Amino acid sequence: MMRTKIALIRLSLLALVVTSWELVSYSGLFYEEVFPSIVTILSELTNLLQTSEFYGHTWVTLFEVGAGLFFAVSLGGVTGILIGSSHVLHRGLDPILVALATTPKIIFFPIIMLLVGIGVESKIAMGALSAYFPICLSTAAGIRSVPQVYIDSAKSFDVSRLQLIRFIYIPAVLPELLTGVRLGLGVCIIGVLLGEIKISNQGLGFMAIEYYNMFNVPALYASLIVIFSVAIAINLAIDFILSKAVINR
Amino acid sequence: MQPVLNRPIVVTTLFVLTIGLIMQIVVSVGLVSELIVPRPVPMILALVEMLQDQEIWNFFLITFASTLTANLIAIIVGLSVSLLLHYKQVWAKATTPMFGALFAAPMILLYPIFLVLFGRTQTTIIAMGALTGFIPIVLNTVVALDAVPKTFHAVAKSYGCSTWQEIIYVVIPGAAAGMFVGIRLGLIYSLVNIIGIEFLINFGGLGYLVSHMYDLFEITKMYAAIVLVISVSVLFYVILNLIQARINRISLG
Numbered sequence: 001m002m003r004t005k006i007a008l009i010r011l012s013l014l015a016l017v018v019t020s021w022e023l024v025s026y027s028g029l030f031y032e033e034v035f036p037s038i039v040t041i042l043s044e045l046t047n048l049l050q051t052s053e054f055y056g057h058t059w060v061t062l063f064e065v066g067a068g069l070f071f072a073v074s075l076g077g078v079t080g081i082l083i084g085s086s087h088v089l090h091r092g093l094d095p096i097l098v099a100l101a102t103t104p105k106i107i108f109f110p111i112i113m114l115l116v117g118i119g120v121e122s123k124i125a126m127g128a129l130s131a132y133f134p135i136c137l138s139t140a141a142g143i144r145s146v147p148q149v150y151i152d153s154a155k156s157f158d159v160s161r162l163q164l165i166r167f168i169y170i171p172a173v174l175p176e177l178l179t180g181v182r183l184g185l186g187v188c189i190i191g192v193l194l195g196e197i198k199i200s201n202q203g204l205g206f207m208a209i210e211y212y213n214m215f216n217v218p219a220l221y222a223s224l225i226v227i228f229s230v231a232i233a234i235n236l237a238i239d240f241i242l243s244k245a246v247i248n249r
Numbered sequence: 250m251q252p253v254l255n256r257p258i259v260v261t262t263l264f265v266l267t268i269g270l271i272m273q274i275v276v277s278v279g280l281v282s283e284l285i286v287p288r289p290v291p292m293i294l295a296l297v298e299m300l301q302d303q304e305i306w307n308f309f310l311i312t313f314a315s316t317l318t319a320n321l322i323a324i325i326v327g328l329s330v331s332l333l334l335h336y337k338q339v340w341a342k343a344t345t346p347m348f349g350a351l352f353a354a355p356m357i358l359l360y361p362i363f364l365v366l367f368g369r370t371q372t373t374i375i376a377m378g379a380l381t382g383f384i385p386i387v388l389n390t391v392v393a394l395d396a397v398p399k400t401f402h403a404v405a406k407s408y409g410c411s412t413w414q415e416i417i418y419v420v421i422p423g424a425a426a427g428m429f430v431g432i433r434l435g436l437i438y439s440l441v442n443i444i445g446i447e448f449l450i451n452f453g454g455l456g457y458l459v460s461h462m463y464d465l466f467e468i469t470k471m472y473a474a475i476v477l478v479i480s481v482s483v484l485f486y487v488i489l490n491l492i493q494a495r496i497n498r499i500s501l502g
Binding site: 002005006009010013030034088089091092093095096098099100102103104106107108109110111113114115186189190193194197198205208209212215217220221224227228231232235 | 264
């Protein structure tokens, strides 16, 4: 009974949004181009999905997100382990990392452009920078939560610092690292797309802003639907891969 | 007595000084051009000069006012929606996952739609700030309102309070700490998104300042502007955390 009610409410909300949109579209309150009919947007979406350019842009964005996440995991994982396993580094650097994590990363984009240019590399760097902070902070927090008894037991076997990291910290920190990767992926996608929007000649962000510049609003809406769908699909894919990785451990 | 080098503030300061020293060395040795990375001392001087310029304070005020206005809208709408969901639990169950999905979605990418609707104006920036601030406010307020003990509601009813009196004198004070978690997140999200959009559309306050300096290729001033934005974000974060701690202390008695 409750489930039916919930489903009905969701359907009603969807119907309300669609009806309101169509009413506004046909009311003449806004310039027709600003609020195109949903039919027009869906037709643009179908056209978009049939072009080869769309798939080209999608692959560029997927590559940038993948490469950005790879660098963020590598750097964030290593520095997170170092910061988490050293009391001094943790107390000294954690405030800086937390503070930087709350700043808008896009303002670093001019520095990135100066350092690596305006090509694909700058978007990869932007994605990596965005994802670095949640990954590093989660890893460091995971290291800090390793029970002291594990560390004391290992030290009683006279292990080196590297052995301590390899056999105690890394296995213990994996769940937190995976949480960091999940959080990092979301911001990595945003970083890459914002980089493409700011300055680029390829990628889904570039595609959307080009439609805006040409004032092709139905195509802009269609491209945003695609971007949100791609973002959700990437998130679901990484969730699936990570859950498999945890089960296989 | 803790050794000097083990003190967090010493490590933090040493880290910042090391970054400055690295910048100085790579530029002095010629590894990196001064057109890409400025020397730290001229950058600090540029920052000091900026802080003496009234125009920079105007940029700061524009960003600050946009963030507060956006959040005022987000708080009013968010609180109303949360109260409605608190008293209609089936609606809460139906919509909370939707708000959760929106919270994870890259909402900032919707800004071209607002550009189409409102143009390159302050309204676009405020609307985007309100939208991004609204979602964490709703998600946290619903949880906070639901966490108010049932006894509180029962006591209010036993004194014959109307629903509105119950909301004003019992529910909101009882949920204040949890509600502020949402407001704090909303303010941080809004500020981040507002500065981001200002940077992207070359309009408004601090975000515009960074973008403008890059466009003029005033590299030293651009770095100084980035340091300024980081400082403002950190200050904002610290102040909100202090307010949160104070509210927590008051609400826990």
